[in-house]
Amino acid sequence: MQPRVRTGAVALIASLLLSGCAAFSPDGGMSFVADTAGHELRKDVxxxxxxxxxxxxxxxxxxxxxxxxxxxAAVQVALLNNRGLQxxxxxxxxAEARMVAASLPPSPTLSVSRLAGGGASEIEGKLLGDILALATLPARSETAHKRFRQAQLRAAEETLRLAQEARRTWYQAVASQQLVGYLSQAQTAADTAATLSERLGKTGAINKLDQARQQTFYAETAAQLATARQGAAxxxxxxxxxxxxxxxxxxxxLPSTLPALPPRPLVQPAIEREAIKRRIDVQIARLETEALAATLGLTQATRFLDVFELAGLGKRTKAGDEIERERGLEVELRIPLFDFGESRxxxxxxxxxQAINRLxxxxVNARSQxxxxxxxYRATYDIAGHYRREILPLRQIISDEMLLRYNAMQIDVFTLLTEARQRIAANTxxxxxxxxxxxxxxxxxxxxxGGMPAGASSSPAMAMAGGGEAEGH
Known part of the structure; x- marks a missing residue:
């Protein structure tokens, strides 16, 4: 009967070991990140x-x-070259190394001692194993897999966040460069007008007031250009x-101008449902809840028993020519005398x-965002389209008509400069x-x-007021 018991115990331990062990993946868990980047961004990582x-x-x-x-291209360069992402x-x-370590069975402890004296010697050995850790290995391994899945989601979230940051900074840089180009043209025109007014002032063709107005317009345009250049840098x-x-x-x-507006805006009536379904941070919070639920169940199951160790003992005693061998087992239990596991x-x-509430x-935040x-998105599309269709064409008509009237000496230089300032403001x-x-x-x-920076605002005006620096690495 004893061999059957021993065989059954060995089979049980072997099944526990096989069910708990995990191995390193060939790509270090990057397949999920690559799939996310390919599906959501159409980019390689x-x-x-x-x-x-x-x-x-x-x-x-x-x-x-x-x-x-x-x-x-900027997004792709960031995904391949940014060291913070690496x-x-x-x-x-x-995280994968921790998952593999958590899925391995507990290592046994071997101790050997030797005593000698009075013509006799004694050697005692002990092999100690944590039976409780071995019995709970499958549950702990499952929790470790969930933690690794969370790490994959966090890596994917960081990938999306960097992609959004690269795209945002690209739009800001191109817009700043475009503004510098426009103000450079305006400053060239203002310089020409100021030089001409200075020459006319020397001949008495225009008075000092009109000459000062031309010079002021040139100086203001130069200041705007300097500010724009600093911002572009x-x-x-x-x-x-x-x-x-x-x-x-x-x-x-970089391109000299921003891309044109799309012919029509996106229509997304189910925007909240899409966010709940696809947001990476929601998936991370959901996995955290599942992992802690499993941990809670394991804690409840082992609340009265947190130490259960089994030791195999061997003893060899030699006195003269006589050798005596002894074998035995030792079981160690921690008695919950003062704490019945209630605190754990x-x-x-x-x-x-806590995890449920954070989920x-x-x-809620994902829906609101x-x-x-x-x-x-819809408001800025309508505003940008309004400038393109209405304001800029009307400003061009006004500018052309003002110039004709100025050349015909029907308006003074102050009126022309006022219109020029308004045209610059409208184009800016x-x-x-x-x-x-x-x-x-x-x-x-x-x-x-997913991938929204912490504390990011959906309002572009508020985002620009913040300077965007908090989004960097």
């Missing part, structure tokens, strides 16, 4: 873990930087940081309750309106699929 990986990524980045950088992928590898540096560029790569070129169960219950909060982002506002639309479009994508 790579965890750079060798010289070959680094060389392939470098070749792709160099190829993309040879041409004027588009928004999609650090997040390394964190995924750490800062926006370009923010883009540089998002893309992870340095050295010769800093000479990349109570803590696990509160952690589970609910994340879902999706609604707000879509409203901002039109560029900003188009920029705000593309920023709102990026925020809408982040609100649906």
């Amino acid at each position: 790579a965890a750079i873990r060798s010289d070959e990986d680094a060389s392939a990524a470098r070749e792709a980045v160099t190829r993309l930087l040879k041409r004027p950088l588009t928004a999609d 650090a997040a992928y390394a964190e995924l590898g750490i 800062s926006d370009r540096e923010r883009l540089v940081r998002a893309l992870g560029l340095w050295g010769r790569d800093l000479n990349f070129r 169960v109570r803590e696990a219950e509160q952690r589970y309750t 609910a909060e994340t879902a 999706a609604r707000d982002a879509y409203r901002s 506002a039109a560029i900003e309106a188009k920029r705000n639309f593309w920023l709102a479009s990026t925020t809408l994508s982040a609100a649906v699929i």
